[in-house]
Amino acid sequence: MRIGVLTSGGDCPGLNAVIRSVVHRAVVDHGDDVIGFHDGWRGLLEADCRKLDLDAVSGVLATGGTLLGSSRVRPGQLVDGVQRALDNVATLGLDAVIPIGGEGTLKAARLLSDAGLPLVGVPKTIDNDIAGTDLTFGFDTAVGVATDALDRLKTTAESHQRVLVVEVMGRHTGWIALHAGLAAGAHVVVVPERPFDIDRLTERVARRFAAGERFAIVVAAEGAKPAAGSMPFETGDTDAYGHERFAGVARQLSAELERRLGKEARPVILGHVQRGGTPTAYDRVLATRFGWHAVEAVHAGAYGTMTALRGTGIHLVPLADATQELKTVPAERYAEADCVL
Numbered sequence: 599m600r601i602g603v604l605t606s607g608g609d610c611p612g613l614n615a616v617i618r619s620v621v622h623r624a625v626v627d628h629g630d631d632v633i634g635f636h637d638g639w640r641g642l643l644e645a646d647c648r649k650l651d652l653d654a655v656s657g658v659l660a661t662g663g664t665l666l667g668s669s670r671v672r673p674g675q676l677v678d679g680v681q682r683a684l685d686n687v688a689t690l691g692l693d694a695v696i697p698i699g700g701e702g703t704l705k706a707a708r709l710l711s712d713a714g715l716p717l718v719g720v721p722k723t724i725d726n727d728i729a730g731t732d733l734t735f736g737f738d739t740a741v742g743v744a745t746d747a748l749d750r751l752k753t754t755a756e757s758h759q760r761v762l763v764v765e766v767m768g769r770h771t772g773w774i775a776l777h778a779g780l781a782a783g784a785h786v787v788v789v790p791e792r793p794f795d796i797d798r799l800t801e802r803v804a805r806r807f808a809a810g811e812r813f814a815i816v817v818a819a820e821g822a823k824p825a826a827g828s829m830p831f832e833t834g835d836t837d838a839y840g841h842e843r844f845a846g847v848a849r850q851l852s853a854e855l856e857r858r859l860g861k862e863a864r865p866v867i868l869g870h871v872q873r874g875g876t877p878t879a880y881d882r883v884l885a886t887r888f889g890w891h892a893v894e895a896v897h898a899g900a901y902g903t904m905t906a907l908r909g910t911g912i913h914l915v916p917l918a919d920a921t922q923e924l925k926t927v928p929a930e931r932y933a934e935a936d937c938v939l
């Protein structure tokens with residue numbers, strides 16, 4: 599067979615491990631050709647690609663980023679380009695495509711699949727917000743980076759008796775904030791799923807100082823917002839790709855806490871450091887397993903699906919199910935964390 603592969607949306611640690619696994623399973627075990635498209639959907643729309651052999655994926659297992667490049671393409675451009683994508687796949691003689699991406703990429707994959715493109719998706723994102731899979735690769739690495747940062751921030755916060763408000767990624771969901779907050783023993787975690795009550799949050803931090811503690815760490819997912827009307831809060835506009843531009847929850851929350859508590863507060867934005875660098879062993883293993891199963895799904899003709907972790911097994915789920923809604927942090931997961939925060 600001839601199989602195309604691409605990485606689309608924000609990068610995350612483990613993308614190269616998937617590409618490597620696809621090439622090994624397809625080329626070595628099945629005798630297939632693998633064609634890598636450059637910069638995600640852009641490469642497919644412009645037939646910008648190269649053949650991937652074993653040399654191309656040698657030494658990439660532990661590397662961050664994506665050897666194929668990634669990009670965002672305006673959804674309208676992709677919708678208009680469906681026929682071009684189908685034509686390019688036919689001209690290149692491809693039997694199937696394996697797009698590796700987040701929920702946007704998988705929505706685009708569903709669109710192309712419905713239009714007749716044979717494909718099997720692989721879910722990626724540090725945000726861990728894709729429905730249908732227990733976990734996405736990249737999440738474990740991002741949580742590790744954020745936890746390490748929080749551990750470090752505790753010591754400087756304590757030295758200066760400060761409140762540090764640490765903003766982690768998580769545009770729609772608070773998985774990174776919750777897990778890193780739990781792992782590092784943060785004192786408050788705010789997530790997009792639950793608008794926060796600024797009075798309760800302030801009281802909680804004030805109680806800590808009143809009890810003789812010398813610092814506080816608040817973890818905020820970038821998409822977290824206060825309950826409507828409870829404090830002044832700027833929101834951003836929308837970018838060319840339809841994503842909200844954030845106005846900075848850490849900046850605004852730390853200013854409000856400083857004003858209310860009379861304690862020094864500082865915002866810390868971890869940003870893209872959470873997406874860079876070498877994947878953890880867990881993410882390398884999950885990514886490698888996803889790649890293997892994606893190739894098997896292509897050979898089985900199981901198109902219009904996505905690889906997914908369920909328990910410890912890898913399964914295929916219909917793209918239609920995986921793209922219906924995001925996997926948000928359920929109230930009970932937040933409740934479990936609440937007593938130790």
Ligand SMILES: Nc1ncnc2c1ncn2[C@@H]1O[C@H](COP(=O)(O)OP(=O)(O)OP(=O)(O)O)[C@@H](O)[C@H]1O
Nearest residue numbers: 607608670671673676699700701702703705706723
């Ligand atoms: N609703 C949609 N319809 C068609 N194409 C879409 C849609 N949503 C996203 N896409 C395409 O998929 C690309 C990747 O989507 P997006 O930018 O949301 O990243 P992602 O795959 O969700 O990864 P992440 O959000 O984790 O960075 C977009 O740039 C766009 O080309």
Ligand SMILES: O=P(O)(O)OC[C@H]1O[C@](O)(CO)[C@@H](O)[C@@H]1O
Nearest residue numbers: 608700723724725767768769873
């Ligand atoms: O790299 P960009 O385009 O700024 O995107 C950032 C977004 O991508 C993600 O890292 C992954 O979805 C989000 O957590 C974040 O909001």
Ligand SMILES: [Mg+2]
Nearest residue numbers: 607700701702
């Ligand atoms: Mg997205």
